[in-house]
Amino acid sequence: MSAELDMSQYVDLFLQEADEQIEILERETLKLEEDPTSERLQVIFRAAHTLKGSSRAMGFSGMAELTHEMENVLDQLREGHLQVTTEIADALLQCQDDLRQMVVSIGEGNGDQADCSALVAQLQGFINGGATPAPSAESTAPSASKDEDLALCPDLVETLQQAAEQAPIRQLRVTVNSECVMKFARAYMVTGVLTEVAELLATVPSVEDLEEEKFNQQFLALFQGGPSDEELLTQLKGISEIDSLVLTPWSAQATPELTVVANEPSEAKEATPASPTAPTAPAAPASKSPAAENNGAKQSASTTGQTVRVDVTRLDALMNLIGELVIDRTRIAQIGSDLGSKFNDPNIDALEETVSHIARITSDLQDQIMKARMMPIETVFNRFPRVVRDLAQKLGKDVKLELVGGETELDRSVIEVIGDPLLHILRNSVDHGLESPETREEVGKPRQGRVLVRAYHQDNHIVIEIRDDGRGIDAEKIRKKAVEKELLTKDQADRLTDREALQYIFSSGFSTAAEVSEVSGRGVGMDIVRSNIQRLGGLIDLETEVGKGSRFVLRLPLTLAIIRGLLTRVGEQVIVLPLGSVVETLLVEVDSIQTVNRNEVIVLRGQTLPLVRLNDMFDIQSREDSTEDGQYVVVVGLAERRIGLAVDGLIGEKEVVIKSLSRFCGDVPGISGATILGDGNVALIADVNGIVLKESA
Amino acid sequence: MRGPLPTIIYAGECRITEMSQDAIAGQEIEASEAKVQHAEDRQTVVFRLSGESYGIDIFRVNEIIRMRDITPIPRTEAHIRGLVNLRGKTIPVVDLRIRMGLEVVAETESSRIIVVDSEEGQVGIMVDAVNEVVTLDGQQIEPTPALANDDQTEYVEAVAKREAELVTLLNLDSALAA
Numbered sequence: 001m002s003a004e005l006d007m008s009q010y011v012d013l014f015l016q017e018a019d020e021q022i023e024i025l026e027r028e029t030l031k032l033e034e035d036p037t038s039e040r041l042q043v044i045f046r047a048a049h050t051l052k053g054s055s056r057a058m059g060f061s062g063m064a065e066l067t068h069e070m071e072n073v074l075d076q077l078r079e080g081h082l083q084v085t086t087e088i089a090d091a092l093l094q095c096q097d098d099l100r101q102m103v104v105s106i107g108e109g110n111g112d113q114a115d116c117s118a119l120v121a122q123l124q125g126f127i128n129g130g131a132t133p134a135p136s137a138e139s140t141a142p143s144a145s146k147d148e149d150l151a152l153c154p155d156l157v158e159t160l161q162q163a164a165e166q167a168p169i170r171q172l173r174v175t176v177n178s179e180c181v182m183k184f185a186r187a188y189m190v191t192g193v194l195t196e197v198a199e200l201l202a203t204v205p206s207v208e209d210l211e212e213e214k215f216n217q218q219f220l221a222l223f224q225g226g227p228s229d230e231e232l233l234t235q236l237k238g239i240s241e242i243d244s245l246v247l248t249p250w251s252a253q254a255t256p257e258l259t260v261v262a263n264e265p266s267e268a269k270e271a272t273p274a275s276p277t278a279p280t281a282p283a284a285p286a287s288k289s290p291a292a293e294n295n296g297a298k299q300s301a302s303t304t305g306q307t308v309r310v311d312v313t314r315l316d317a318l319m320n321l322i323g324e325l326v327i328d329r330t331r332i333a334q335i336g337s338d339l340g341s342k343f344n345d346p347n348i349d350a351l352e353e354t355v356s357h358i359a360r361i362t363s364d365l366q367d368q369i370m371k372a373r374m375m376p377i378e379t380v381f382n383r384f385p386r387v388v389r390d391l392a393q394k395l396g397k398d399v400k401l402e403l404v405g406g407e408t409e410l411d412r413s414v415i416e417v418i419g420d421p422l423l424h425i426l427r428n429s430v431d432h433g434l435e436s437p438e439t440r441e442e443v444g445k446p447r448q449g450r451v452l453v454r455a456y457h458q459d460n461h462i463v464i465e466i467r468d469d470g471r472g473i474d475a476e477k478i479r480k481k482a483v484e485k486e487l488l489t490k491d492q493a494d495r496l497t498d499r500e501a502l503q504y505i506f507s508s509g510f511s512t513a514a515e516v517s518e519v520s521g522r523g524v525g526m527d528i529v530r531s532n533i534q535r536l537g538g539l540i541d542l543e544t545e546v547g548k549g550s551r552f553v554l555r556l557p558l559t560l561a562i563i564r565g566l567l568t569r570v571g572e573q574v575i576v577l578p579l580g581s582v583v584e585t586l587l588v589e590v591d592s593i594q595t596v597n598r599n600e601v602i603v604l605r606g607q608t609l610p611l612v613r614l615n616d617m618f619d620i621q622s623r624e625d626s627t628e629d630g631q632y633v634v635v636v637g638l639a640e641r642r643i644g645l646a647v648d649g650l651i652g653e654k655e656v657v658i659k660s661l662s663r664f665c666g667d668v669p670g671i672s673g674a675t676i677l678g679d680g681n682v683a684l685i686a687d688v689n690g691i692v693l694k695e696s697a
Numbered sequence: 698m699r700g701p702l703p704t705i706i707y708a709g710e711c712r713i714t715e716m717s718q719d720a721i722a723g724q725e726i727e728a729s730e731a732k733v734q735h736a737e738d739r740q741t742v743v744f745r746l747s748g749e750s751y752g753i754d755i756f757r758v759n760e761i762i763r764m765r766d767i768t769p770i771p772r773t774e775a776h777i778r779g780l781v782n783l784r785g786k787t788i789p790v791v792d793l794r795i796r797m798g799l800e801v802v803a804e805t806e807s808s809r810i811i812v813v814d815s816e817e818g819q820v821g822i823m824v825d826a827v828n829e830v831v832t833l834d835g836q837q838i839e840p841t842p843a844l845a846n847d848d849q850t851e852y853v854e855a856v857a858k859r860e861a862e863l864v865t866l867l868n869l870d871s872a873l874a875a
Contacts, residue, residue, distance in 0.1 A: 324785030573768065618771035662780075662789045664817040664873075665773050674768070674780050674787045682768040682780040682787050 011106070014058050016309075018103045021047045022096055023382060029092045030385045036077075036084040044092075045074040051099070053213070057182045060112040063102050064181075069123040070095050076127055091122050093386070150204045150220050160222060160250070163201055170229075171250040172221045172236075180241040184213045189239045191221060197235065198226025217243075222250055312412065315373050322366050323562070323657035329355070329362045330654075330678035370411065370559060377455045377462070378406035380419045384426060384453065391430050398437050398448045399430055405455035410462045411559035414536060418464075418556065421529040425466050425552050426453065428526070433470035433550055443547070445469065461555050461580070469549040473542070475501040482507075499640065502542050506530040534689045536560065537578060537672075539638065565656045565675070565685065568634060569649035571620035574683040576656055576675060581688040583635040583642060585650055590631055602633060602644050609635065612695050613646040614686070617670055622648055638692040645691070654678075658685065669694075739833045741857070743864055744811065744824040747799040751824075752833070752857065752864045759812040759819060761827050764804055781821060783812065790821035793872060797852060815873045831864075833857045838866070 024047040028040055052067035070092065076082040098119060102112040150173075152160070160169060174190055176183045187203075187210040194200045203210060204220040226232055229247050236245050333355045340348045381403045392399040434440075434449035441447055452467045475498035482488040482504045493501070506526045533540045538556035557563065557580060565576035566585070586604070593600050593611060600611040611633065615622045633644040656675040661668060672687035741752040742761075767779040767790055776796040780787045790810055794801050807826040812819055838857045841850065854868040 320785075327785055620771065659787045661770070662787070662818050662820070664789045664815065664820055665770055665777055668770055668772055670772065671770065676782050676785060676787065680782050681766050682782050684768065684770065684780075 011058070014054055015103055015107050017054060018051060018099070018106075021051045022099050022103065025051075025099075026093065026096050026386060027382060029089060029096070030389060032084055032092075033086065033089050038078060041074060041078045045071065045078055048074055050213075053182050053184070055112070057185055060102070060106060062112040062116065063099065063106075066095060066098060066102075066116050066120060069120050073123050073126050082126060088126055091119065091126070094119055095123070150218060152202075152204055152220075156202055156204075160201060163224065164251070167224045169201065169222055169224055169250040170226075171248050172223070173218060173244075173246040173248070174221065175218045175243040175245075177241040177243050178217055183215070183217070184211050186239060186241055187211075187215070187219060190236060190242070193235055193239075194221055194223050194226070197232065198223040310372075315369070318369055319373065322362070322369050323659075325362050326366060326562075326655070326657055327676045327678070327680075329359055331680060333359065334678045366562070370562075371409075373411050373413075373559070374409035375412050375415050376407050376409050377415065377418075377464070380415060380422060381406045381453065381455075383419065383423065387423060388426065388430055388451065391427060395431065396436060397430065397434055399434060400448050400450050402450065402452045403454075404452065408455040408457060408462060410556070413560040414462075414556055414558070417532065417536060418554075421532045422453075422464065422466070422554075424526075424529050426451065429466060429468040429470065429550070429552075433468040433472075435471050457558075458555075462558055464554040464556070465551060466554075467549060467551040472546040472548055472550055473502060473505065473544040474546050475499075478502060478504050502544065503640070505542070506540070534638070534693075537563070537580060537689065560658065562655055562657050563685075564653060566634065566653055567651035567677075567683070568614070568632070568645075568647040569651055570614045570618060570647050571622055573618075573620055574651065574677060574681070575614060575618070575647070576654075576683050576685040577634055577636065577645070577688055578685065579653060581636045581638065581692075583637045586633045586635065586644075587630045588633050593631065600646075604635065604642075604644075607642070609642050609644045610695050611644045611646055612691060615646075615648065617691070618684075636688045636692060638689050641692050643692050643695050645686075645688075656683075656685070738835060739838070739866075740830060741833050741864070741866065742811065742830050743828045744809070745826045745828060746797075746824055747794050747802055748825075749799075750828065750862055750864045751793075752831075752866045753811070753813065753869050755830060757813045757869055759814060762810050762812060762821070764808045764810060764823075778823060781810065783819070783821070786819070788812065788819045788821055790823055791873065792823045793852075793867075794823075796872065813869060813873075816870070817873075820873055831859065833859070833864075 025044055028044045028047070032040055032044065048067050048070045052064050052071055055061075055063035055067060073082065073088065073092070077084060077088070082088070095116075098116045105111065105113050163169060172190075172194070174187070176186050180186060191200055191203060191207065191210070201222045201224060203222070205215050209215060210219060227235075233245055233247060236242070333352075336348065336351050336355050339345075340352065384403065385401055388399055388401045391397075429451050430449075434451070435443070435445075437447040437449075440449065450469045452465070454465045454467070456463055478501045479488075479493040479496065482501070483490050483493050487504060487507055488496075506529070530540050533554060533556070536556055537560070538554060541553045541555075542550065543553070544550035564579040566579050566582050568575050568577060586602075588602055593602055595601070596608070600613070601608050602611050603609075614620070632647050632650055634647060634650075635642055635644050637643075654677075656677075658673045659675055660673050661671060670687055670691055671684050672690070673685045674682050675685055677683050740755040742755050742758050743750055743752045745751070762783070765781050767781050769779040770777060770789075776792050778790045778792045781790050792801070793799075802825060805825070809824050809827045810821040811824055811827065812821050814820075837859065838855050840855055841853050852867055852872040853865055855866045857864040857866055
């Protein structure tokens with residue numbers, strides 16, 4: 001009967017909300033220093049306030065206390081009694097760290113354990129040190145005595161009028177206690193009771209607004225049917241933190257006389273006899289008012305974005321099913337064309353038509369699911385400002401971070417793994433790339449260093465660019481270092497082009513920073529970054545100009561689930577080469593294959609490419625006739641490196657669904673996965689990046 | 698997705714022999730101390746490998762499928778025969794004959810792949826034929842005798858005597874372990 005909230009089932013929801021609010025806090029606080037507008041303060045204040053409300057409701061008092069103090073400080077800032085200083089921003093960010101920790105600890109079931117007394121004291125210090133004696137949040141709250149003007153919009157009045165023809169409508173004006181921290185919960189309880197015993201038609205403001213606490217202290221609930229006034233009021237009086245409940249019959253013309261009641265026991269008067277409601281009431285709940293419901297739906301559409309939270313595992317399962325569908329679609333198409341070549345029957349034409357329709361639908365379906373799995377890269381970018389800010393402060397640098405293209409979407413499988421590599425490059429740029437403000441001034445650059453992170457789509461890829469205007473990377477230094485680290489001989493190093501030399505920063509055990517700092521430069525970074533990116537089927541490239549800055553360019557596939565592949569024949573087997581790595585295909589004369597140091601090579605437009613025979617590599621018997629009319633070679637590339645892969649034949653280009661090799665098989669060199677072809681057979685996908693790296697090293 | 702009991706797809710020639718407890722009790726009554734530790738009934742899938750009978754616990758079996766094209770995976774151990782398409786999933790298939798040093802006989806109409814759950818996901822086991830599902834009484838099961846073929850010993854859990862034949866009960870986990 002009572003709308004009691006079972007807290008445990010709300011923990012997940014709470015944590016999710018807390019994460020979102022903390023993210024907002026952090027994002028906006030970081031912008032605050034540069035741009036302390038009152039709107040921004042308002043946003044931060046609201047986030048802190050929401051957190052306070054929900055943490056208090058969940059009984060996490062430590063969190064509530066901390067957010068309360070944040071709120072006080074923010075209120076002072078908002079009122080202009082305090083100015084935004086670095087100390088305050090630092091303290092606020094520290095609060096967010098502590099809040100994050102609490103959220104983690106709550107998520108692990110340990111409650112909001114964290115000692116933030118020092119932080120609380122610091123926050124209180126800001127206020128006490130502030131110019132004016134604090135007019136606390138409570139005192140600014142409007143007094144509850146006067147009725148707020150809660151007007152019904154004309155649409156609502158109209159629908160209510162229609163509904164009133166069926167059964168009389170009553171109106172309940174609820175005043176929530178001004179000290180109440182969880183007004184939405186009280187409102188929820190009131191509407192909960194009304195929905196249970198009567199038919200709730202509408203609230204002013206709307207239910208959604210109530211849930212988001214978009215109301216002051218009063219709200220109206222309009223309902224039909226239900227028990228008598230007295231009975232209803234008795235039930236509602238059980239809800240705490242409600243100052244008064246006023247029940248009146250509703251009519252469109254005017255706000256009628258009060259029917260009563262304040263929650264103060266002394267004043268508790270009973271409802272005036274009045275109202276024809278009582279007798280007709282019990283019958284009413286049966287008669288639903290579609291108009292009112294429609295109206296409700298319309299309202300919700302306009303107030304909240306139409307989104308649903310979906311568990312990612314469900315999306316993954318859907319994606320798998322689509323994968324199977326794609327396979328079957330290809331299979332049916334193949335059977336259709338096989339039949340078409342054997343028989344001449346109008347039904348076969350119809351079949352082909354249907355197949356092509358199915359093909360269109362499945363590919364639309366695939367697109368839609370892919371889109372549903374897409375997330376803006378913003379979710380990764382959002383971590384950056386904080387990291388850069390802290391880093392810059394620690395290193396005594398002045399850094400302006402620009403993030404462009406945060407709305408660029410890519411598959412969540414890629415999002416999940418791309419964060420750390422990007423962060424690493426970013427750290428390197430700030431730590432090693434940018435000079436100290438003094439050095440910058442000396443060389444005639446602005447004191448403030450610039451780091452730009454930009455994401456955009458290109459073909460079927462996403463490109464992420466990290467650019468700084470720092471000192472750049474000296475290829476000569478890299479050569480020296482590579483020789484020092486015995487990765488190269490002096491002779492080899494000298495023969496490298498600058499561009500080739502630069503690739504050595506991606507080797508393990510390589511760090512050009514003169515001294516190893518805490519931030520980066522333990523020499524275990526860039527090689528891991530590169531191998532992570534290559535595992536995703538991506539490329540990383542580096543351009544740099546000494547004195548001007550460096551630019552890292554990452555090229556990543558939009559998804560890891562489906563790729564376009566070039567189907568090749570090796571012996572009797574089909575091997576898929578990811579099209580992203582394929583540069584070109586050739587048919588070369590067998591005689592033109594030369595050997596250097598007993599390794600086969602081909603010469604293509606003056607460039608010598610190592611030739612790798614896939615059938616040797618994979619121990620597959622070649623068909624005897626395969627070299628009769630020349631050798632098929634697929635030139636594949638990774639960054640600057642190119643090698644030729646000799647195959648027995650080219651089959652065509654196809655979209656394939658990637659299946660991982662079973663863990664049972666372990667890591668198989670040269671193979672990155674498997675896929676199912678249109679004929680139902682399994683084909684292997686070659687790990688072209690891995691092969692190129694190994695063969696061209 | 699899948700119910701608690703395994704789905705078994707039988708080819709025509711297979712039959713299920715559910716032996717009642719009484720029937721089995723009639724055959725072998727002498728219970729020795731050594732047998733007590735095995736004293737529970739087990740439903741066992743019995744299959745043929747190179748002319749011998751082997752058994753695995755029915756609860757490990759997901760399904761039994763007909764032989765189909767296997768795509769070899771290069772540079773893997775010899776007993777991993779390759780990948781097959783199981784309704785849109787790719788699963789690896791192992792050949793226990795190679796693993797246990799048995800003679801590999803050619804595929805026939807009765808060759809099957811038994812799909813089992815392993816720690817590394819689903820795995821198919823190539824067998825020459827699937828005979829039947831039997832309920833083995835604890836009293837029929839004896840600990841492993843010393844086998845002539847050492848390659849086998851580590852994969853064998855116990856031996857069951859059934860009428861005229863011996864069924865080698867495999868320890869699936871060690872047979873499939875890397």
